[in-house]
Amino acid sequence: MNEDTTNAQNKSKVKSVVVISTAMLTFITFWKAAAIVLCDFGSSAFYAGGIAYNAFGPAFPWYILGVSFFSGLLLMMYLESCSMFTRSGVFPVVSAGLGEKAAQLAASALLFDMALTGPISGLSAGNYLIGLINSTLAILKINFSMNPEIFSMVFAAAVVIYFWYQNVKGTEDSSEKSAEIIKLSLIICAILFLWSAITLALRGTVKLPPLKPQLTKEAMGWAVNIPFMQKVGYIGVLIALGHSVLALSGLETLAQVFRELEYPKIQNLKKTSMIIFVFAVVFTGGLTFLAALIIPPADIAKYSDNLISGLAMSLKGPTFLKLLLQAAVVFAGGLMLCGAVNTSIIGANGTMNRIAESGILTDWFRKIHKKYGTTYHIINTICLTQLLVIFLSRGHVYLIGQAYAFGVLWSFVFEMVSIVVLRFKNREQKREFMMPFNIKFDHFYIPIGAGFVGFIVVALAGINLLTKKIATISGVSFGLILFTIFYISGRLNAKKANIMFEEGPREKLNETQVPELNKAFENLPYKENILVTVKNADNLYHLEKVLTDLKDSEINIIVLYVRPLENWNAGKDRAGTSVDYKELFTQVILKAENFGRPVHPIMVNSNDFFAAAAQVAFAAKAQKIVMGVSGTYGANEQMEYMVMAWAALPEKYKITAEILWPGREVSFKF
Amino acid sequence: MDNLNPQIYLINTPTTKQEIVKYLVSNICTGTALNQEEVFKAIIKREQGISTTLESGLSIPHARLEGLTSFRAVVAVIPQGIQDNYGKNIKVMFLFLSPSGVQYFPEHLKLLAKLAETFTTAFIDELCTLKTTKEIAAKLPF
Numbered sequence: 001m002n003e004d005t006t007n008a009q010n011k012s013k014v015k016s017v018v019v020i021s022t023a024m025l026t027f028i029t030f031w032k033a034a035a036i037v038l039c040d041f042g043s044s045a046f047y048a049g050g051i052a053y054n055a056f057g058p059a060f061p062w063y064i065l066g067v068s069f070f071s072g073l074l075l076m077m078y079l080e081s082c083s084m085f086t087r088s089g090v091f092p093v094v095s096a097g098l099g100e101k102a103a104q105l106a107a108s109a110l111l112f113d114m115a116l117t118g119p120i121s122g123l124s125a126g127n128y129l130i131g132l133i134n135s136t137l138a139i140l141k142i143n144f145s146m147n148p149e150i151f152s153m154v155f156a157a158a159v160v161i162y163f164w165y166q167n168v169k170g171t172e173d174s175s176e177k178s179a180e181i182i183k184l185s186l187i188i189c190a191i192l193f194l195w196s197a198i199t200l201a202l203r204g205t206v207k208l209p210p211l212k213p214q215l216t217k218e219a220m221g222w223a224v225n226i227p228f229m230q231k232v233g234y235i236g237v238l239i240a241l242g243h244s245v246l247a248l249s250g251l252e253t254l255a256q257v258f259r260e261l262e263y264p265k266i267q268n269l270k271k272t273s274m275i276i277f278v279f280a281v282v283f284t285g286g287l288t289f290l291a292a293l294i295i296p297p298a299d300i301a302k303y304s305d306n307l308i309s310g311l312a313m314s315l316k317g318p319t320f321l322k323l324l325l326q327a328a329v330v331f332a333g334g335l336m337l338c339g340a341v342n343t344s345i346i347g348a349n350g351t352m353n354r355i356a357e358s359g360i361l362t363d364w365f366r367k368i369h370k371k372y373g374t375t376y377h378i379i380n381t382i383c384l385t386q387l388l389v390i391f392l393s394r395g396h397v398y399l400i401g402q403a404y405a406f407g408v409l410w411s412f413v414f415e416m417v418s419i420v421v422l423r424f425k426n427r428e429q430k431r432e433f434m435m436p437f438n439i440k441f442d443h444f445y446i447p448i449g450a451g452f453v454g455f456i457v458v459a460l461a462g463i464n465l466l467t468k469k470i471a472t473i474s475g476v477s478f479g480l481i482l483f484t485i486f487y488i489s490g491r492l493n494a495k496k497a498n499i500m501f502e503e504g505p506r507e508k509l510n511e512t513q514v515p516e517l518n519k520a521f522e523n524l525p526y527k528e529n530i531l532v533t534v535k536n537a538d539n540l541y542h543l544e545k546v547l548t549d550l551k552d553s554e555i556n557i558i559v560l561y562v563r564p565l566e567n568w569n570a571g572k573d574r575a576g577t578s579v580d581y582k583e584l585f586t587q588v589i590l591k592a593e594n595f596g597r598p599v600h601p602i603m604v605n606s607n608d609f610f611a612a613a614a615q616v617a618f619a620a621k622a623q624k625i626v627m628g629v630s631g632t633y634g635a636n637e638q639m640e641y642m643v644m645a646w647a648a649l650p651e652k653y654k655i656t657a658e659i660l661w662p663g664r665e666v667s668f669k670f
Numbered sequence: 671m672d673n674l675n676p677q678i679y680l681i682n683t684p685t686t687k688q689e690i691v692k693y694l695v696s697n698i699c700t701g702t703a704l705n706q707e708e709v710f711k712a713i714i715k716r717e718q719g720i721s722t723t724l725e726s727g728l729s730i731p732h733a734r735l736e737g738l739t740s741f742r743a744v745v746a747v748i749p750q751g752i753q754d755n756y757g758k759n760i761k762v763m764f765l766f767l768s769p770s771g772v773q774y775f776p777e778h779l780k781l782l783a784k785l786a787e788t789f790t791t792a793f794i795d796e797l798c799t800l801k802t803t804k805e806i807a808a809k810l811p812f
Contacts, residue, residue: 611725636775637719643779647786648724668776670783 014562014612019520020585020601021510027262027596032175034275035182036257039339040117040347041071041250042185042279046333047124048247049288050304051401055243056213058300061285061292063213063244068285071248073453074412075273076435078251080450081419082258083266083432086594089255090411091354097418097425104360106414107351108482110252112475113407114351117249117344118163118386119393120400122156124305125337127397129155131306132323132330139319148305149395156341156390163342164383167349170372174342175260181339182279185332189283191325192311196290199316209292213240221467235463242464246404247284251276252411253343256350263553263596266432287311305397308333341386348382349375360490373510402468406475409461416454423447509585511603517619520602524556524620531558531622532599533613535579535630537587542628542660547595558620559588559601562612610645618649629661639666646670674781674812676743676764678803687754687763691717691731694744694765702742709733709767723754727761728789730782734770741781742767747806749798761794 028036052060082088085096090110095103130151137144200206213236223229223239254269254276261268291311295303303310312326353375356366369376393399422429427443437449465472514520521529530550532543546557561581585601592599606612617625625642629635642657647670659666677697681690691713699706712733716722723729743766751759764785768778788811800806 608725610720633719637716640779640782641720641722643783644722644724644730644786647783648726648790650790652787668779670779 014517014604014606014615016605017514017517017520018603019512019514020603021512022589026260027598028175028257028260029262030268030271031275032179033254033257033261033268034272034279035178036175036343037250037253037272037276038182038185038279039178039336040253040343041248041276042182042283043121043124043333043336043340044247044249045284045287046128046308046337047120047305047397047401048244048284049291049307051246051398051404052240052244053300053304053307054216054398054401055219056215056240058209058292058297059211059213059240060244061209061289062211063240064247064288065281065285066241067244067247068280070456071251071280072277073449073456074248074251074416075254075277076433077416077419077450077453078254079266079269079273079433080431080435081415082255082269083434084422084426084429086259086265086590087354088258089252089351089354090415091351091358093255093422094414094418095358097421098414100358100360102414102418104355104483104486105479106411106418107355108479108486109407109410109414109475110351111348111407111482112478113249113252113404113411114344114348115382115385115478116389116400116404116407117347118160118341118383119156119389120397120404121337121340121344122159122386122390123152123393123395123397123400125159125334125341126152126155126395127305128309128330128333128337131303131309132326135309135313135326136323139323151395152397153390153393153395156395157387159338159341160345160383160386160390163338163345164379166342167345167379167383168369168372168374168376170374174339178339181332181335185283185336188325188328188332189287192287192290192308192329195315195317195325196294196311199294199314202316206293209289213237215239219243219467221469221472223463223466226466229466238459238463239467242405242409242460242467245409245460245464246401247280248412249404249408250340250343253347256347259593261596263547265594265596268596270433344386345379345382349378352378352382355486359493360486362489362493365489399470402470403474404471405464405468406471409457409464410475410479412457413454413461416450416457420447420450420454423450509582517604517616521558521600521620524558524600526554526556528552528555529558529620529622530555530624530626531560531613531617531620532626533560533562533609533628534584534588535561535609535628537579537584539628539631540587540591541662542626542658543588543591543599544595545660546626547591547597547599550597553597556620557592557597557599558616558622559585559599560613560616561585561601561603562609563603563605564607564609565605608645610641611648613642614645614649617646617655618652621653622655624656624658626658626660629659635659635661635664635666639668643668643670674741674743674766676745676766676810676812678806678810679744679746680800680803680806681746681748682750684750685752687729687752687760688714690746690748690752690763691765694731694746694763698742698744698765698767704735704738704767709735713765721754721756721758723756723758723760724786724789725758726786726789726791727751727759727794728785729754729758729760729763730785731763731765732767732782734768734774734778736770738767738769740769741777743812745806745810747797747800761798762789764789 049060049064052064081093085092090106091103094106130146130148134145217224229235287308291307295310295314308329309326312329313322315322355361365378367377435450438445438447532546561584581603604612630638638659656669695710696706699709713731716733717731722731746763748761751761754760768774797806
């Protein structure tokens, strides 16, 4: 073999194989998505009833049940927002609907909610645990009890610190664990329901709790000075609902988890929402109602910090079995509440990252951990805030509960109003789901149903402003501080923000160089592969077509970019021919996310696109190579060269090549 | 496709790719109604697209022509090699013409595949050692 031949063979071989990955290339089932949301949203069942009881007395189960039913309407609103934005949630939706300043305010409210979710969940888990310990000590007649506030404070701080470390390290996929926690909670819920039914049957009579709330002076807040608000009519109902609305915290997680939901996304989101709704009504509403029916009225105050434990201990049966059930409640509740701490850190980090992507936050916030690749400055800030809240509350869940609803409600207000505004502003935008009850007029769907939900949340938020002093003062202060940080950071970052706005947000890509092609495909989940070549971020029609048409979900979609080089040895990019691969793969990942189908991006260096595509397809044992049509050459020419490149391989098998462009395709099996 | 019977030429004088294409076009058109100038233009137009030269040293200038009802081909073996515009060293040039009808396109692609598969680096090196067109013809599977 002469020198020319050797050079020719070396030139045609692909160089530098890079496997691209991001956190967003795996997708989860509707059941796992529901479990993630429920670990946050469902955990409020453990403390919402007690806080509502402290605010307006024995009528609390009706209102908790009421807001649980109301969650169904909010879930439908989230469905509409997710059908418009794959990367949904407060910040993108409010940005589109009401503008960036409103989005910053909404995000501030949401972050306030998340800053309190961690502490309230951690403290509540501590309360349940200390409740169990103290019950056990009392039954064992050991004359010792621990201070619940101090114990809960230390426990909550330990949980936050644990999840701080996990998040800085970059937590692995937690959906499996969430699903296990929810399964366990459902089993315990079923036992509680069955045992409660037996208890009620043995008692013979059931006395329903009163409907009328008994609002304390504290629960009235500033409204105590407004005479007409003191009459417990519709306003009283709204005030009581305002004190119960914290049971809705965690719904935002649905928007955050939507991007991870597998194909078909909206159908799966509907199933996810249905599971969440049934869980909210049965678990949060149902268990709170049973607690009010079964716990003797004189004991409810005692159990207000661990209401479900109180339900377990008030059932008819042997003390030992009741203690065992309480232990099970504490175990499941503890896991769910600790899961909520984690979700609050992940959610706040995600929200801050969305804000950072818009260029508002300075580089200090966006700093990536050298070893773990996480945005550790943001995580540190969130966890420090949560620890501060835990110590300021001195372990009192009710105190945080008073402040809590502010963030939940105001983030809802901004989001719901934005969804209504977007009906008019983006009336042409495709929506796979629309909140029901609309009147079609000209090009508009006048949103009667969405408007009603928007009106309710605005009314509740307005009432809460007057009645929940702690929430208003702390929420407004926190919001203003955050808004000021966003404002100053935005000004400092203005130049960079403009560049980021023009370029669009970039996905964080992990690039792993592998020594040879075969190694790039070792860990693919399925046996069968399709290779899709990409070159231009604006020409991904063929990838979309593959993502839409692929019936079999057990086929890996490998997305290849062949990066041209001018000089092998120097490794310099060939000027003008190499595209911005980060932008290209960001668009590829966004497409995959929109469809909820995983893709496996890979980049190789080669000056012969077709030879490289053939080698990659062969190494991956792909059944099909799919290309977009080139703007420079015709589809027939592309097919000719693809055929030649494949045939020139020393070993080969039968393969199909397809070139796709809108309305047409060229396909050849060879 | 097996009955292609291409005319074979052994080129030992220094020349250029364009000259060889011109030479082969003039030969492939001889005795046919094909217009030499138009065929040459069609081939050069195709060459201006994606290069038809493979890393093995095989160049496949070709064109799909209206009015043609069968495939026609000529082969040139260039032992000393010539450089194409992309720096690739051409040692065998297989020039062919195919009918432009859609129904012929699969056959057209099959021929390209067969050429790329047959003319490996080793096979081309072997052809370059042969002294006569007769010896070359005996080696070709067409």
